[in-house]
Amino acid sequence: MKSIRKFGAQSAFAVVCAFGASQAFAVGVxxxxxxxxxxxxxxSVGTVTSTVTSNTASVTVAEILDVVVTVQTPTVPxxxxxxxxxxxxxxxxxxxxxxxxxxxxxxxxxxxxxxPVAASPSIYLDTDNSGTLTAGDxxxxxxxxxxxxxxxxxxxxxxxxxxxxxxxDGNIGRSSLSAAARxxxxxxxxxxxxxxxxxxxxVVGTTGATAIGTGxxxxxxxxxxxxxxQTVVDQFGGAKxxxxxxxxxxxxxxxxxxxxxxxxxxVDNIPANTTYLPGTLTLxxxxxxxxxxxxxxxxxxxxxxxxxxxxxxxxxxxxNQTVQFAVRINN
Amino acid sequence: xxxxxWKFIAAAIIACNFGSQAFAQTQGCISLKSVPQVEQEVVDxxxxxxxxxxxxxxxxxxxxxxxxxxxxxxxxxPSDKVTINNPVPAHMTFVANSATNNPAADIAYSxxxxxxxxxxxxxxxDNGTTRKARxxxxxxxxxxxxxxxxxxxQAVAHFRALLN
Numbered sequence: 001m002k003s004i005r006k007f008g009a010q011s012a013f014a015v016v017c018a019f020g021a022s023q024a025f026a027v028g029v030x031x032x033x034x035x036x037x038x039x040x041x042x043x044s045v046g047t048v049t050s051t052v053t054s055n056t057a058s059v060t061v062a063e064i065l066d067v068v069v070t071v072q073t074p075t076v077p078x079x080x081x082x083x084x085x086x087x088x089x090x091x092x093x094x095x096x097x098x099x100x101x102x103x104x105x106x107x108x109x110x111x112x113x114x115x116p117v118a119a120s121p122s123i124y125l126d127t128d129n130s131g132t133l134t135a136g137d138x139x140x141x142x143x144x145x146x147x148x149x150x151x152x153x154x155x156x157x158x159x160x161x162x163x164x165x166x167x168x169d170g171n172i173g174r175s176s177l178s179a180a181a182r183x184x185x186x187x188x189x190x191x192x193x194x195x196x197x198x199x200x201x202x203v204v205g206t207t208g209a210t211a212i213g214t215g216x217x218x219x220x221x222x223x224x225x226x227x228x229x230q231t232v233v234d235q236f237g238g239a240k241x242x243x244x245x246x247x248x249x250x251x252x253x254x255x256x257x258x259x260x261x262x263x264x265x266x267v268d269n270i271p272a273n274t275t276y277l278p279g280t281l282t283l284x285x286x287x288x289x290x291x292x293x294x295x296x297x298x299x300x301x302x303x304x305x306x307x308x309x310x311x312x313x314x315x316x317x318x319x320n321q322t323v324q325f326a327v328r329i330n331n
Numbered sequence: 332x333x334x335x336x337w338k339f340i341a342a343a344i345i346a347c348n349f350g351s352q353a354f355a356q357t358q359g360c361i362s363l364k365s366v367p368q369v370e371q372e373v374v375d376x377x378x379x380x381x382x383x384x385x386x387x388x389x390x391x392x393x394x395x396x397x398x399x400x401x402x403x404x405x406x407x408x409p410s411d412k413v414t415i416n417n418p419v420p421a422h423m424t425f426v427a428n429s430a431t432n433n434p435a436a437d438i439a440y441s442x443x444x445x446x447x448x449x450x451x452x453x454x455x456x457d458n459g460t461t462r463k464a465r466x467x468x469x470x471x472x473x474x475x476x477x478x479x480x481x482x483x484x485q486a487v488a489h490f491r492a493l494l495n
Contacts, residue, residue, distance in 0.1 A: 028392020029422040029495050039365045039400040039417040039488075043410040043480070054363040055355060059396060061422070061494065062389040096392055201389045 030151060031063030031097030032198025063097035063196030065181040066205035069213035072156070077220040079257070081165035084119055086133050087215035089157045091179045093149035095205055097197035100146040100182040105159045105175060109214065113171040116161030116217055123177070126156035133158045146182060163217060169259035171219040181209035221258035224314065226251055226266065243331040247274065253321040255314040262313045266323055270305040274327035281307050281325045297323075360406035361413070361480075368397045392494050395426060399489040402480065409479040415488045416473045418444070422495050427466030429491035436474035436488065440464070444471050 029035075039054040072088040093099055105123050107116045121139035125147060128136035137158065138145060147155040161175050183202045184192045186209070196202035234245035241247070251268065255261050270276045281288045281297045288297030288309065296310040307325050314321065355364035368384040375381065387396055400417055404410050415436075419425045427450075431438050439447040442455060442464060453464040474488040 033422060035420050035422055035494070037365055037367065037398055037417070037420040039363060039398075039415060041361050041363050041400075041402050041413060041415045043361055043402075043413045045360055045406065045408050045410055049412075050359045050361075052359065052361045052363045054365040054400060057365040057367050057398070059367050059387050059390045059494075062391045064391050064393075203391045205391075 028064065028096040029061045031061055031095075031196050031202075032200050033061040035059050035061065060198075060200050061096070062201040062203050063099075063183075064095040064205040065099060065183055065185070065192075065202055065209035066093070066095040066207045067099075067101060067179050067181060067209060067211045068092045068094050068207065069177055069179050069211040071213040071215040073215055075216055075218050078163045078217045079221060080167050080219055081163060083162045085116070085161050085163055085217055087159045087161070087175055087177075087217070088131070089159065089177045089213050089215070090154050091147065091149070091157055091177075091211075092154035093151055094207065095181070095209075096151045097202070098148060098150045100148045101155075101179045102142060102146055102182055103140055103157060104142075104178045104180075106178070107161060107173070107175040109174040109176060112174040112216065114164055114167050114173040114219075116163060116173040116175045119160040119162055122160050124158040124160065126158065129156070131156065133160065159215070161217065163219070167219045169219055169221045172216045173219075174214050174216045176212055176214040178210065178212040183209075185209040222255050222261045222315070223257055224253065224255055224261055224264060226253045228268075241329060243329050245329050246277065246326055247271075247329065248280075248326045249324065251323045253311060253314075253323065255316050255318060257316060260313050260315045264311040264314050266309045266311055266321075268307050268323075268325075270307070270327055273330050275330055276305060276307070277326040277328055281309070282323070283309050283311075284322050285324075355401075355403070360404055360408070360410050362403040362405050363415075364401050364403075365417075366399050366401075368399065369394055370397070390494050395491045395493050396423070397429075397489055397491050399487065402486040402488075404480045404482050404484055407482050409481050411479045413476040413480045413486055414473060415476075415486065416471060417488065417490065418471050419469060419492055423492035424467045424495060425469045425472070426491040426493055430472050430474070430488070433474065433488065435478065435486065436476045439473045439475070440469040441471040441473070442468060447471070447473055 036056045036058050038056045040051055042051045070090045072090055076085060076087055078085045091101060103123055107118055123140035124133055124137045125140055127138045128134055157177055159175050159177050183195050186204050188204050188206050190204040192202040228251045231248045232239045232241045232245055234240045234242050253266055276299055278290055283297060288295050290299040292298045298308050300306050300308055309323050311321050355362045367387040369387040370382050371385045372380050373383045384397055390396055400415055402413060402415060439449055440453050441447045454461050455464040472490055476486050480486050
């Protein structure tokens with residue numbers, strides 16, 4: 001699973017990276033299932049043929065204890081001093097029987113630049129299944145509402161922290177969630193006799209019946225805002241958006257907050273049913289060539305028709321960066 | 332409270348067939364028994380590790396179970412054409428080549444319990460084409476013993492299946 005760190009803001013119109021979350025599957029036949037086997041034999045004595053069946057030999061399927069924790073929000077941008085920041089995790093029962101899981105969060109983790117402060121409460125279950133922390137979500141209380149998961153089922157869990165004020169742009173604070181099978185954990189193969197579903201044995205699987213995921217908060221004091229407006233000029237001197245009319249777009253990009261955003265790139269797709277008018281791309285009233293060359297702007301055709309302008313490093317003091325370009329409505 | 336009924340209950344328990352693992356079924360001349368086993372590593376007094384087969388009761392998915400079927404001739408006459416048939420148990424997958432280390436019998440497999448063939452002969456229809464059936468598709472295994480079973484002798488068949 002990739003954890004992506006960006007020291008600086010992304011353009012509001014750029015496509016954001018994809019997070020790889022591993023797909024976890026439960027193993028095997030449900031715990032407690034009885035598997036029967038009956039053999040038969042036929043034979044002849046003289047001219048008489050007979051058939052005999054054996055006893056029914058049975059084995060019972062034992063329960064495997066296994067769990068996987070995945071971080072669904074590996075990096076969450078935060079401002080210094082922000083309260084109630086949330087990391088989202090998924091806890092999946094990858095064993096073959098229903099099992100309650102004990103959850104623990106930890107925010108004192110080596111390798112980061114600050115310790116997020118545990119909010120109170122610090123763990124919530126996504127009771128209303130909305131994917132975000134809402135008033136309908138229950139606070140987790142160990143031993144009271146340990147999530148009981150069937151084989152292959154998962155629960156979404158939120159870890160909530162406050163960010164200290166004495167942090168700098170680009171600082172990272174880690175906060176982890178661990179899950180452990182209540183029946184027991186340990187070396188794979190450890191047996192908890194009779195403690196599995198339907199009274200069968202419970203056996204620790206390859207995960208050790210415990211797992212941990214670690215997400216991080218990234219202090220980002222600066223944010224980028226882009227505001228877009230348009231004017232229409234038709235070929236008859238009016239402002240009707242008819243085929244053949246021209247649309248002039250103006251986008252103002254600015255940074256607010258503390259610190260600086262580096263590598264800011266503005267990208268905007270040419271709207272469907274319109275065609276870019278060559279030579280119309282400008283930045284702060286300076287004309288930019290359409291081709292990819294030494295200047296900061298270009299008109300691109302892959303992966304789609306779009307304009308791109310590199311705005312470099314922006315701070316709040318940089319002020320508005322104005323990008324303009326024009327298209328014609330297709331006939 | 333149970334004084335008067337005690338003998339009745341005790342007699343009933345003895346008559347029941349508990350723990351069918353341990354008891355063979357006998358009708359006529361063959362006594363047929365089926366036993367599941369799993370491999371277990373055993374360390375002896377010198378620290379040497381060996382793998383032994385022990386009776387299986389509770390098995391986790393992913394483990395191979397060895398099923399052993401024994402046929403004992405309990406009559407005074409030989410039994411001819413002794414043929415043992417074992418369906419691959421539900422939720423289990425037959426392990427390829429695990430039935431064939433038995434020179435006393437010809438082995439055949441079936442997908443439907445009707446048509447039997449060797450591993451080379453058994454075919455299956457797949458999207459309109461005919462191909463050789465895979466070992467994990469076998470549903471029945473049959474051992475046809477080549478020689479008659481003498482009185483007091485035992486024929487053995489065994490195979491391994493993986494718990495899904």
